[in-house]
Amino acid sequence: MNLIIKSATILDLKSKHNGSTHDILIENGIITQIASTIENPNNYDTISYENLHVSQGWFDSSVSLGEPGFEERETIENGLKTAAKSGFTAIAVNPNANPIADSKADIAFLKSNAFGNAVDLYPIGALTTKSESVDLAELFDMKNAGAVAFGDYQKSIDNPNLLKIALLYASNFGGLVLSFPQENKIAGKGIVNEGHNSTRLGLKGIPSLAEELQVARDLFLLEYTQGKLHIPTISTAKSVQLIREAKQKGLNVSCSVAIHNILLSDDELEEFDTNYKILPPLRTKNDCEAIVAGLQDGTIDMITSDHNPIDVEHKKVEFDNAMYGTIGLETAFGALQTVLSTEKVIELLTAGKERFGIEASQIAVGQIANLTLFNPKGNYTFTEKHIHSTSKNSAFLGKKLNGTVYGIVHNHQKIDSI
Incomplete structure:
Protein backbone atom coordinates (compact mmCIF):
# COMPACT_ATOMS: atom_id res chain seq x y z
CA MET A 1 0.00 0.00 0.00
CA ASN A 2 1.45 3.34 -1.10
CA LEU A 3 -0.24 6.67 -0.41
CA ILE A 4 0.25 10.25 0.74
CA ILE A 5 -1.81 11.87 3.49
CA LYS A 6 -1.98 15.60 2.79
CA SER A 7 -2.00 18.43 5.35
CA ALA A 8 -2.81 16.36 8.41
CA THR A 9 -2.61 17.72 11.96
CA ILE A 10 -0.81 15.03 13.97
CA LEU A 11 -2.09 14.22 17.47
CA ASP A 12 0.30 11.72 19.03
CA LEU A 13 1.93 12.41 22.38
CA LYS A 14 4.73 9.94 21.57
CA SER A 15 5.62 11.62 18.28
CA LYS A 16 7.97 14.58 17.86
CA HIS A 17 5.47 15.84 15.28
CA ASN A 18 2.64 16.10 17.81
CA GLY A 19 0.53 19.21 17.18
CA SER A 20 2.07 19.99 13.80
CA THR A 21 0.49 19.83 10.33
CA HIS A 22 2.40 17.74 7.79
CA ASP A 23 2.11 15.46 4.79
CA ILE A 24 2.73 11.77 5.55
CA LEU A 25 4.17 9.39 2.97
CA ILE A 26 3.37 5.69 3.37
CA GLU A 27 5.16 3.10 1.23
CA ASN A 28 4.54 -0.63 1.53
CA GLY A 29 2.61 0.04 4.73
CA ILE A 30 5.51 1.91 6.39
CA ILE A 31 5.74 5.64 7.14
CA THR A 32 8.77 6.73 5.09
CA GLN A 33 8.52 10.52 5.24
CA ILE A 34 6.83 13.25 7.28
CA ALA A 35 7.30 16.77 5.93
CA SER A 36 5.51 20.05 5.41
CA THR A 37 5.09 19.20 1.72
CA ILE A 38 5.73 15.90 -0.06
CA GLU A 39 5.80 15.61 -3.84
CA ASN A 40 4.07 12.73 -5.61
CA PRO A 41 6.18 11.73 -8.65
CA ASN A 42 5.02 8.10 -8.44
CA ASN A 43 1.36 9.08 -8.60
CA TYR A 44 0.46 7.44 -5.30
CA ASP A 45 -3.11 7.64 -4.00
CA THR A 46 -3.64 10.72 -1.86
CA ILE A 47 -5.84 11.33 1.17
CA SER A 48 -7.10 14.88 1.57
CA TYR A 49 -10.02 15.89 3.81
CA GLU A 50 -11.31 19.07 5.40
CA ASN A 51 -9.55 19.82 8.70
CA LEU A 52 -7.84 16.42 8.58
CA HIS A 53 -6.35 15.15 11.83
CA VAL A 54 -4.45 11.90 12.30
CA SER A 55 -3.57 9.88 15.39
CA GLN A 56 -2.34 6.43 16.30
CA THR A 350 -5.32 5.16 22.06
CA ALA A 351 -4.79 4.04 25.68
CA GLY A 352 -4.98 0.49 26.93
CA LYS A 353 -2.92 -1.32 24.31
CA GLU A 354 0.10 -1.83 26.54
CA ARG A 355 -2.08 -3.08 29.38
CA PHE A 356 -3.48 -5.77 27.08
CA GLY A 357 -0.03 -6.67 25.76
CA ILE A 358 -0.51 -4.99 22.38
CA GLU A 359 2.39 -3.11 20.84
CA ALA A 360 1.60 0.54 20.14
CA SER A 361 3.20 2.30 17.19
CA GLN A 362 3.85 6.02 16.97
CA ILE A 363 3.57 8.42 14.06
CA ALA A 364 7.22 8.49 13.03
CA VAL A 365 9.39 7.59 10.06
CA GLY A 366 10.10 3.87 9.98
CA GLN A 367 6.95 2.94 11.91
CA ILE A 368 4.14 0.77 10.56
CA ALA A 369 1.21 2.89 9.40
CA ASN A 370 -1.45 2.31 12.05
CA LEU A 371 -3.52 5.47 11.79
CA THR A 372 -6.97 6.91 12.43
CA LEU A 373 -8.17 9.86 10.34
CA PHE A 374 -10.76 12.30 11.68
CA ASN A 375 -12.09 15.84 11.90
CA PRO A 376 -12.77 17.06 15.47
CA LYS A 377 -14.99 19.94 14.29
CA GLY A 378 -18.70 19.97 13.42
CA ASN A 379 -21.70 18.34 15.04
CA TYR A 380 -24.65 16.21 13.98
CA THR A 381 -27.59 14.25 15.39
CA PHE A 382 -26.93 10.52 15.52
CA THR A 383 -29.61 8.43 13.74
CA GLU A 384 -29.96 4.89 12.42
CA LYS A 385 -28.43 5.94 9.09
CA HIS A 386 -25.11 6.38 10.91
CA ILE A 387 -25.15 2.79 12.24
CA HIS A 388 -22.92 0.22 10.52
CA SER A 389 -23.72 -2.58 12.96
CA THR A 390 -26.23 -5.30 12.12
CA SER A 391 -28.07 -4.53 15.36
CA LYS A 392 -29.42 -1.01 15.97
CA ASN A 393 -29.60 -0.89 19.78
CA SER A 394 -27.82 2.40 20.40
CA ALA A 395 -28.21 4.45 23.57
CA PHE A 396 -27.12 7.53 21.60
CA LEU A 397 -29.91 7.59 19.01
CA GLY A 398 -31.16 11.17 18.76
CA LYS A 399 -28.15 12.60 20.62
CA LYS A 400 -25.96 15.45 19.36
CA LEU A 401 -22.39 14.28 18.67
CA ASN A 402 -19.26 16.22 17.71
CA GLY A 403 -16.68 15.43 15.05
CA THR A 404 -16.36 13.07 12.09
CA VAL A 405 -14.32 9.91 11.57
CA TYR A 406 -12.82 9.75 8.06
CA GLY A 407 -11.43 6.21 8.31
CA ILE A 408 -8.29 4.22 9.09
CA VAL A 409 -5.02 3.18 7.47
CA HIS A 410 -3.74 -0.14 8.82
CA ASN A 411 -2.54 -3.57 7.69
CA HIS A 412 -1.78 -2.26 4.19
CA GLN A 413 -5.40 -1.19 3.80
CA LYS A 414 -7.32 2.10 3.72
CA ILE A 415 -10.92 2.00 4.95
CA ASP A 416 -13.10 5.06 4.36
CA SER A 417 -15.97 5.96 6.66
CA ILE A 418 -17.64 8.49 4.36
Whole structure:
Protein backbone atom coordinates (compact mmCIF):
# COMPACT_ATOMS: atom_id res chain seq x y z
CA MET A 1 0.00 0.00 0.00
CA ASN A 2 1.45 3.34 -1.10
CA LEU A 3 -0.24 6.67 -0.41
CA ILE A 4 0.25 10.25 0.74
CA ILE A 5 -1.81 11.87 3.49
CA LYS A 6 -1.98 15.60 2.79
CA SER A 7 -2.00 18.43 5.35
CA ALA A 8 -2.81 16.36 8.41
CA THR A 9 -2.61 17.72 11.96
CA ILE A 10 -0.81 15.03 13.97
CA LEU A 11 -2.09 14.22 17.47
CA ASP A 12 0.30 11.72 19.03
CA LEU A 13 1.93 12.41 22.38
CA LYS A 14 4.73 9.94 21.57
CA SER A 15 5.62 11.62 18.28
CA LYS A 16 7.97 14.58 17.86
CA HIS A 17 5.47 15.84 15.28
CA ASN A 18 2.64 16.10 17.81
CA GLY A 19 0.53 19.21 17.18
CA SER A 20 2.07 19.99 13.80
CA THR A 21 0.49 19.83 10.33
CA HIS A 22 2.40 17.74 7.79
CA ASP A 23 2.11 15.46 4.79
CA ILE A 24 2.73 11.77 5.55
CA LEU A 25 4.17 9.39 2.97
CA ILE A 26 3.37 5.69 3.37
CA GLU A 27 5.16 3.10 1.23
CA ASN A 28 4.54 -0.63 1.53
CA GLY A 29 2.61 0.04 4.73
CA ILE A 30 5.51 1.91 6.39
CA ILE A 31 5.74 5.64 7.14
CA THR A 32 8.77 6.73 5.09
CA GLN A 33 8.52 10.52 5.24
CA ILE A 34 6.83 13.25 7.28
CA ALA A 35 7.30 16.77 5.93
CA SER A 36 5.51 20.05 5.41
CA THR A 37 5.09 19.20 1.72
CA ILE A 38 5.73 15.90 -0.06
CA GLU A 39 5.80 15.61 -3.84
CA ASN A 40 4.07 12.73 -5.61
CA PRO A 41 6.18 11.73 -8.65
CA ASN A 42 5.02 8.10 -8.44
CA ASN A 43 1.36 9.08 -8.60
CA TYR A 44 0.46 7.44 -5.30
CA ASP A 45 -3.11 7.64 -4.00
CA THR A 46 -3.64 10.72 -1.86
CA ILE A 47 -5.84 11.33 1.17
CA SER A 48 -7.10 14.88 1.57
CA TYR A 49 -10.02 15.89 3.81
CA GLU A 50 -11.31 19.07 5.40
CA ASN A 51 -9.55 19.82 8.70
CA LEU A 52 -7.84 16.42 8.58
CA HIS A 53 -6.35 15.15 11.83
CA VAL A 54 -4.45 11.90 12.30
CA SER A 55 -3.57 9.88 15.39
CA GLN A 56 -2.34 6.43 16.30
CA GLY A 57 -4.99 3.84 15.53
CA TRP A 58 -7.66 3.65 18.22
CA PHE A 59 -8.16 0.64 20.52
CA ASP A 60 -11.34 -0.62 22.22
CA SER A 61 -10.87 -3.01 25.15
CA SER A 62 -14.44 -4.37 25.26
CA VAL A 63 -16.30 -5.31 22.08
CA SER A 64 -18.88 -8.08 21.70
CA LEU A 65 -19.53 -9.83 18.40
CA GLY A 66 -22.25 -12.41 17.82
CA GLU A 67 -20.20 -14.94 15.88
CA PRO A 68 -20.13 -17.82 16.53
CA GLY A 69 -23.69 -18.64 17.51
CA PHE A 70 -25.41 -15.25 17.39
CA GLU A 71 -24.69 -14.12 13.84
CA GLU A 72 -28.07 -12.39 13.67
CA ARG A 73 -26.65 -9.84 16.12
CA GLU A 74 -23.27 -9.36 14.45
CA THR A 75 -20.74 -11.31 12.42
CA ILE A 76 -16.98 -11.03 12.81
CA GLU A 77 -16.71 -9.61 9.29
CA ASN A 78 -19.30 -6.87 9.78
CA GLY A 79 -18.14 -6.17 13.32
CA LEU A 80 -14.61 -5.48 12.11
CA LYS A 81 -15.94 -3.33 9.28
CA THR A 82 -17.96 -1.36 11.83
CA ALA A 83 -14.87 -0.90 13.99
CA ALA A 84 -12.86 0.34 10.99
CA LYS A 85 -15.53 2.83 9.92
CA SER A 86 -15.69 4.03 13.54
CA GLY A 87 -11.94 4.74 13.62
CA PHE A 88 -10.65 1.67 15.46
CA THR A 89 -7.68 -0.33 14.22
CA ALA A 90 -7.72 -2.82 17.11
CA ILE A 91 -10.43 -4.32 19.31
CA ALA A 92 -10.42 -6.79 22.18
CA VAL A 93 -13.36 -9.17 21.74
CA ASN A 94 -15.33 -10.53 24.70
CA PRO A 95 -15.91 -14.28 25.10
CA ASN A 96 -19.72 -14.09 25.13
CA ALA A 97 -20.68 -15.75 21.85
CA ASN A 98 -21.94 -19.34 21.63
CA PRO A 99 -19.96 -21.36 22.49
CA ILE A 100 -18.15 -19.28 25.11
CA ALA A 101 -14.52 -18.76 24.10
CA ASP A 102 -12.94 -20.85 26.87
CA SER A 103 -10.41 -23.00 24.96
CA LYS A 104 -7.50 -22.59 22.58
CA ALA A 105 -9.71 -23.84 19.72
CA ASP A 106 -12.20 -21.03 20.35
CA ILE A 107 -9.41 -18.45 20.40
CA ALA A 108 -7.96 -19.88 17.19
CA PHE A 109 -11.40 -19.64 15.53
CA LEU A 110 -11.66 -15.92 16.29
CA LYS A 111 -8.11 -15.21 15.15
CA SER A 112 -8.45 -17.15 11.90
CA ASN A 113 -11.77 -15.54 10.97
CA ALA A 114 -10.31 -12.08 11.48
CA PHE A 115 -7.10 -12.77 9.55
CA GLY A 116 -6.28 -10.31 6.79
CA ASN A 117 -8.66 -7.63 8.04
CA ALA A 118 -7.76 -3.97 8.36
CA VAL A 119 -8.70 -4.17 12.06
CA ASP A 120 -6.74 -6.37 14.47
CA LEU A 121 -8.90 -8.65 16.62
CA TYR A 122 -7.52 -9.60 20.04
CA PRO A 123 -9.57 -12.29 21.82
CA ILE A 124 -10.34 -12.17 25.53
CA GLY A 125 -10.62 -15.73 26.81
CA ALA A 126 -13.20 -16.73 29.40
CA LEU A 127 -11.78 -16.84 32.92
CA THR A 128 -13.93 -19.82 33.89
CA THR A 129 -15.25 -22.77 31.91
CA LYS A 130 -18.40 -21.70 30.02
CA SER A 131 -18.25 -18.50 32.12
CA GLU A 132 -20.08 -20.41 34.85
CA SER A 133 -17.76 -19.27 37.68
CA VAL A 134 -17.03 -22.82 38.82
CA ASP A 135 -13.73 -23.98 37.30
CA LEU A 136 -10.86 -22.04 35.77
CA ALA A 137 -10.68 -22.28 31.98
CA GLU A 138 -7.56 -23.24 30.00
CA LEU A 139 -5.83 -19.90 30.63
CA PHE A 140 -2.28 -20.76 29.62
CA ASP A 141 -3.37 -22.66 26.50
CA MET A 142 -5.56 -19.72 25.45
CA LYS A 143 -2.69 -17.29 26.00
CA ASN A 144 -0.50 -19.36 23.70
CA ALA A 145 -3.30 -19.33 21.12
CA GLY A 146 -3.52 -15.53 21.20
CA ALA A 147 -5.78 -14.48 24.09
CA VAL A 148 -4.71 -11.13 25.56
CA ALA A 149 -6.69 -11.32 28.82
CA PHE A 150 -9.18 -13.49 30.71
CA GLY A 151 -12.61 -12.56 32.03
CA ASP A 152 -16.26 -13.60 32.07
CA TYR A 153 -18.14 -10.84 30.25
CA GLN A 154 -20.67 -9.10 32.52
CA LYS A 155 -20.53 -12.07 34.91
CA SER A 156 -18.87 -11.59 38.26
CA ILE A 157 -16.87 -14.23 40.12
CA ASP A 158 -18.96 -14.94 43.21
CA ASN A 159 -16.37 -17.24 44.79
CA PRO A 160 -13.51 -15.07 46.08
CA ASN A 161 -11.19 -18.08 46.34
CA LEU A 162 -11.65 -18.78 42.64
CA LEU A 163 -10.57 -15.24 41.77
CA LYS A 164 -7.65 -15.53 44.19
CA ILE A 165 -6.47 -18.71 42.45
CA ALA A 166 -6.93 -17.10 39.03
CA LEU A 167 -4.78 -14.10 39.99
CA LEU A 168 -2.08 -16.34 41.41
CA TYR A 169 -2.08 -18.73 38.46
CA ALA A 170 -2.13 -16.03 35.77
CA SER A 171 0.76 -14.19 37.44
CA ASN A 172 3.01 -17.11 36.46
CA PHE A 173 2.83 -16.03 32.82
CA GLY A 174 1.93 -12.35 33.18
CA GLY A 175 -1.75 -12.92 32.42
CA LEU A 176 -4.26 -10.10 32.85
CA VAL A 177 -7.37 -11.08 34.83
CA LEU A 178 -10.66 -9.20 34.34
CA SER A 179 -13.27 -9.15 37.08
CA PHE A 180 -16.71 -7.71 36.41
CA PRO A 181 -17.67 -5.41 39.32
CA GLN A 182 -21.02 -6.61 40.64
CA GLU A 183 -21.93 -8.41 43.85
CA ASN A 184 -24.88 -10.47 42.64
CA LYS A 185 -26.49 -11.03 46.02
CA ILE A 186 -26.69 -7.27 46.55
CA ALA A 187 -27.80 -6.61 42.98
CA GLY A 188 -30.56 -9.20 43.32
CA LYS A 189 -33.18 -8.86 40.60
CA GLY A 190 -32.42 -5.20 39.98
CA ILE A 191 -32.24 -3.95 36.39
CA VAL A 192 -31.48 -0.20 36.70
CA ASN A 193 -29.67 2.06 39.14
CA GLU A 194 -31.28 2.10 42.57
CA GLY A 195 -32.36 5.61 43.40
CA HIS A 196 -35.00 8.26 42.95
CA ASN A 197 -35.71 7.35 39.32
CA SER A 198 -36.01 3.60 39.88
CA THR A 199 -38.48 4.22 42.71
CA ARG A 200 -40.50 6.73 40.73
CA LEU A 201 -40.66 4.52 37.64
CA GLY A 202 -41.33 1.30 39.51
CA LEU A 203 -38.18 -0.47 38.26
CA LYS A 204 -36.13 -2.76 40.51
CA GLY A 205 -32.84 -1.15 41.43
CA ILE A 206 -29.19 -2.23 41.54
CA PRO A 207 -27.55 -0.21 44.32
CA SER A 208 -24.11 1.33 43.83
CA LEU A 209 -23.10 -0.81 46.81
CA ALA A 210 -23.31 -3.92 44.60
CA GLU A 211 -20.44 -2.60 42.48
CA GLU A 212 -18.42 -1.03 45.24
CA LEU A 213 -18.40 -4.11 47.48
CA GLN A 214 -17.10 -6.20 44.59
CA VAL A 215 -14.44 -3.64 43.68
CA ALA A 216 -13.27 -3.47 47.30
CA ARG A 217 -13.20 -7.28 47.58
CA ASP A 218 -11.25 -7.67 44.35
CA LEU A 219 -8.71 -5.05 45.40
CA PHE A 220 -8.12 -6.90 48.68
CA LEU A 221 -7.58 -10.12 46.71
CA LEU A 222 -5.20 -8.30 44.37
CA GLU A 223 -3.19 -6.96 47.29
CA TYR A 224 -2.96 -10.48 48.75
CA THR A 225 -1.94 -12.18 45.49
CA GLN A 226 0.14 -9.36 43.96
CA GLY A 227 -1.42 -10.33 40.62
CA LYS A 228 -2.48 -8.26 37.62
CA LEU A 229 -6.10 -7.09 37.60
CA HIS A 230 -8.30 -5.10 35.24
CA ILE A 231 -11.74 -3.96 36.42
CA PRO A 232 -13.91 -3.28 33.36
CA THR A 233 -16.70 -0.71 33.08
CA ILE A 234 -16.88 0.84 36.52
CA SER A 235 -19.81 3.21 36.99
CA THR A 236 -19.88 4.81 40.46
CA ALA A 237 -18.05 7.63 42.22
CA LYS A 238 -17.01 5.34 45.09
CA SER A 239 -15.50 2.82 42.65
CA VAL A 240 -13.34 5.59 41.21
CA GLN A 241 -12.13 6.53 44.68
CA LEU A 242 -11.40 2.91 45.66
CA ILE A 243 -9.27 2.39 42.56
CA ARG A 244 -7.54 5.75 43.06
CA GLU A 245 -6.52 4.65 46.57
CA ALA A 246 -5.40 1.22 45.32
CA LYS A 247 -3.13 2.82 42.75
CA GLN A 248 -1.65 5.08 45.41
CA LYS A 249 -0.75 1.89 47.30
CA GLY A 250 1.05 0.58 44.22
CA LEU A 251 -1.33 -2.25 43.31
CA ASN A 252 -1.16 -3.55 39.75
CA VAL A 253 -4.70 -2.56 38.81
CA SER A 254 -6.28 -0.86 35.83
CA CYS A 255 -9.87 -0.01 35.01
CA SER A 256 -12.10 1.18 32.21
CA VAL A 257 -15.39 3.01 31.89
CA ALA A 258 -18.02 2.63 29.19
CA ILE A 259 -18.63 5.82 27.25
CA HIS A 260 -22.37 5.75 27.94
CA ASN A 261 -21.63 5.74 31.68
CA ILE A 262 -19.64 8.96 31.22
CA LEU A 263 -22.35 10.92 29.44
CA LEU A 264 -25.73 9.40 30.27
CA SER A 265 -27.50 9.18 33.63
CA ASP A 266 -30.55 7.27 34.83
CA ASP A 267 -32.64 10.32 33.93
CA GLU A 268 -32.75 8.74 30.45
CA LEU A 269 -35.07 6.00 31.72
CA GLU A 270 -38.16 8.22 31.63
CA GLU A 271 -39.57 6.64 28.44
CA PHE A 272 -38.65 3.04 29.37
CA ASP A 273 -36.47 2.84 26.23
CA THR A 274 -34.72 -0.54 26.37
CA ASN A 275 -31.66 0.91 24.60
CA TYR A 276 -30.86 2.34 28.04
CA LYS A 277 -30.99 -1.07 29.70
CA ILE A 278 -27.26 -1.46 30.19
CA LEU A 279 -24.97 -3.30 32.62
CA PRO A 280 -23.62 -1.75 34.73
CA PRO A 281 -26.68 0.48 34.73
CA LEU A 282 -26.71 4.18 33.99
CA ARG A 283 -26.03 5.87 37.32
CA THR A 284 -26.55 9.43 38.60
CA LYS A 285 -25.18 12.71 37.27
CA ASN A 286 -22.90 12.87 40.31
CA ASP A 287 -21.41 9.52 39.30
CA CYS A 288 -20.89 10.81 35.76
CA GLU A 289 -19.03 13.84 37.12
CA ALA A 290 -16.82 11.67 39.32
CA ILE A 291 -15.99 9.46 36.33
CA VAL A 292 -14.96 12.49 34.26
CA ALA A 293 -12.72 13.58 37.14
CA GLY A 294 -11.23 10.07 37.23
CA LEU A 295 -10.49 10.28 33.52
CA GLN A 296 -8.87 13.68 33.90
CA ASP A 297 -6.54 12.66 36.73
CA GLY A 298 -5.61 9.26 35.25
CA THR A 299 -7.37 7.07 37.81
CA ILE A 300 -9.40 5.54 34.98
CA ASP A 301 -6.92 4.09 32.49
CA MET A 302 -9.07 3.71 29.38
CA ILE A 303 -12.50 4.12 27.90
CA THR A 304 -14.50 1.53 25.99
CA SER A 305 -17.57 1.62 23.81
CA ASP A 306 -18.60 -1.67 25.50
CA HIS A 307 -20.14 -2.40 22.08
CA ASN A 308 -22.77 -5.11 22.55
CA PRO A 309 -25.12 -5.74 19.60
CA ILE A 310 -28.51 -7.18 20.58
CA ASP A 311 -31.05 -8.29 17.98
CA VAL A 312 -34.44 -6.58 17.84
CA GLU A 313 -36.28 -9.62 19.23
CA HIS A 314 -34.40 -9.22 22.51
CA LYS A 315 -34.59 -5.41 22.70
CA LYS A 316 -38.06 -4.44 21.45
CA VAL A 317 -39.77 -6.08 24.42
CA GLU A 318 -40.91 -5.04 27.90
CA PHE A 319 -38.12 -3.33 29.85
CA ASP A 320 -37.95 -6.13 32.43
CA ASN A 321 -37.46 -8.77 29.71
CA ALA A 322 -35.04 -6.92 27.44
CA MET A 323 -31.39 -7.96 27.27
CA TYR A 324 -28.67 -5.66 28.55
CA GLY A 325 -26.48 -3.87 26.03
CA THR A 326 -25.93 -1.04 23.59
CA ILE A 327 -23.79 -0.73 20.50
CA GLY A 328 -21.16 1.96 20.83
CA LEU A 329 -18.35 1.82 18.28
CA GLU A 330 -20.02 4.27 15.88
CA THR A 331 -20.65 6.87 18.60
CA ALA A 332 -17.43 6.55 20.63
CA PHE A 333 -15.53 9.50 19.15
CA GLY A 334 -18.47 11.87 18.68
CA ALA A 335 -19.88 11.24 22.15
CA LEU A 336 -16.57 11.72 23.96
CA GLN A 337 -16.03 14.99 22.13
CA THR A 338 -19.11 16.46 23.80
CA VAL A 339 -17.52 16.27 27.25
CA LEU A 340 -13.70 16.13 26.81
CA SER A 341 -11.10 18.02 24.80
CA THR A 342 -9.98 16.49 21.50
CA GLU A 343 -6.49 15.90 22.91
CA LYS A 344 -7.91 14.01 25.90
CA VAL A 345 -10.30 12.04 23.69
CA ILE A 346 -7.44 10.85 21.48
CA GLU A 347 -5.31 10.03 24.51
CA LEU A 348 -8.10 7.81 25.86
CA LEU A 349 -8.95 6.21 22.52
CA THR A 350 -5.32 5.16 22.06
CA ALA A 351 -4.79 4.04 25.68
CA GLY A 352 -4.98 0.49 26.93
CA LYS A 353 -2.92 -1.32 24.31
CA GLU A 354 0.10 -1.83 26.54
CA ARG A 355 -2.08 -3.08 29.38
CA PHE A 356 -3.48 -5.77 27.08
CA GLY A 357 -0.03 -6.67 25.76
CA ILE A 358 -0.51 -4.99 22.38
CA GLU A 359 2.39 -3.11 20.84
CA ALA A 360 1.60 0.54 20.14
CA SER A 361 3.20 2.30 17.19
CA GLN A 362 3.85 6.02 16.97
CA ILE A 363 3.57 8.42 14.06
CA ALA A 364 7.22 8.49 13.03
CA VAL A 365 9.39 7.59 10.06
CA GLY A 366 10.10 3.87 9.98
CA GLN A 367 6.95 2.94 11.91
CA ILE A 368 4.14 0.77 10.56
CA ALA A 369 1.21 2.89 9.40
CA ASN A 370 -1.45 2.31 12.05
CA LEU A 371 -3.52 5.47 11.79
CA THR A 372 -6.97 6.91 12.43
CA LEU A 373 -8.17 9.86 10.34
CA PHE A 374 -10.76 12.30 11.68
CA ASN A 375 -12.09 15.84 11.90
CA PRO A 376 -12.77 17.06 15.47
CA LYS A 377 -14.99 19.94 14.29
CA GLY A 378 -18.70 19.97 13.42
CA ASN A 379 -21.70 18.34 15.04
CA TYR A 380 -24.65 16.21 13.98
CA THR A 381 -27.59 14.25 15.39
CA PHE A 382 -26.93 10.52 15.52
CA THR A 383 -29.61 8.43 13.74
CA GLU A 384 -29.96 4.89 12.42
CA LYS A 385 -28.43 5.94 9.09
CA HIS A 386 -25.11 6.38 10.91
CA ILE A 387 -25.15 2.79 12.24
CA HIS A 388 -22.92 0.22 10.52
CA SER A 389 -23.72 -2.58 12.96
CA THR A 390 -26.23 -5.30 12.12
CA SER A 391 -28.07 -4.53 15.36
CA LYS A 392 -29.42 -1.01 15.97
CA ASN A 393 -29.60 -0.89 19.78
CA SER A 394 -27.82 2.40 20.40
CA ALA A 395 -28.21 4.45 23.57
CA PHE A 396 -27.12 7.53 21.60
CA LEU A 397 -29.91 7.59 19.01
CA GLY A 398 -31.16 11.17 18.76
CA LYS A 399 -28.15 12.60 20.62
CA LYS A 400 -25.96 15.45 19.36
CA LEU A 401 -22.39 14.28 18.67
CA ASN A 402 -19.26 16.22 17.71
CA GLY A 403 -16.68 15.43 15.05
CA THR A 404 -16.36 13.07 12.09
CA VAL A 405 -14.32 9.91 11.57
CA TYR A 406 -12.82 9.75 8.06
CA GLY A 407 -11.43 6.21 8.31
CA ILE A 408 -8.29 4.22 9.09
CA VAL A 409 -5.02 3.18 7.47
CA HIS A 410 -3.74 -0.14 8.82
CA ASN A 411 -2.54 -3.57 7.69
CA HIS A 412 -1.78 -2.26 4.19
CA GLN A 413 -5.40 -1.19 3.80
CA LYS A 414 -7.32 2.10 3.72
CA ILE A 415 -10.92 2.00 4.95
CA ASP A 416 -13.10 5.06 4.36
CA SER A 417 -15.97 5.96 6.66
CA ILE A 418 -17.64 8.49 4.36
